[in-house]
Amino acid sequence: MTRAFRKTSSPKKEQQLTCRKCRKKSDFADEYCSNCGKELPDWENRRTILNLRVAQNSIAFIAGIFFLSFIWAFLFEKASLLILAENLVVGLIMTVLFFYSKKFPRPAVFTATGLFVGLLVLSAILNPETIFQGIILKLAGIVISLNAIRSVFG
Numbered sequence: 628m629t630r631a632f633r634k635t636s637s638p639k640k641e642q643q644l645t646c647r648k649c650r651k652k653s654d655f656a657d658e659y660c661s662n663c664g665k666e667l668p669d670w671e672n673r674r675t676i677l678n679l680r681v682a683q684n685s686i687a688f689i690a691g692i693f694f695l696s697f698i699w700a701f702l703f704e705k706a707s708l709l710i711l712a713e714n715l716v717v718g719l720i721m722t723v724l725f726f727y728s729k730k731f732p733r734p735a736v737f738t739a740t741g742l743f744v745g746l747l748v749l750s751a752i753l754n755p756e757t758i759f760q761g762i763i764l765k766l767a768g769i770v771i772s773l774n775a776i777r778s779v780f781g
């Protein structure tokens with residue numbers, strides 16, 4: 628153990644790293660791949676990897692909210708074509724941002740959060756009676772986006 632481990636900022640042990648050479652999963656605390664022996668990323672890079680995962684999961688969650696809303700509106704509400712299209716299109720944009728975030732996490736998280744919050748505000752202004760529809764999902768989406776912003780900009 629020649630490396631200086633900063634205990635306070637060490638990521639959780641149950642999270643796993645994928646070896647870049649053989650793709651096998653290793654324990655987060657390992658220094659070398661247990662399969663091929665290749666050196667695993669250092670702690671600074673591991674934190675970046677973790678933050679990236681948080682960001683990607685958040686965008687996937689928000690995409691999920693819009694796809695769920697689309698399915699819900701389609702099956703259980705007599706939603707207009709416009710509302711259906713809006714949820715579907717935003718869900719697809721979020722899916723694109725999810726893949727984009729692998730290379731460019733900051734602009735992806737920024738765009739996803741901006742779009743999500745912007746649409747919430749817009750719908751609250753245009754249809755104030757719908758503010759409390761799916762409020763738990765909306766709040767969860769806000770908390771998760773803020774967490775994503777903190778993890779890639781913090």
Ligand SMILES: [Zn+2]
Nearest residue numbers: 646649660663
């Ligand atoms: Zn390996």
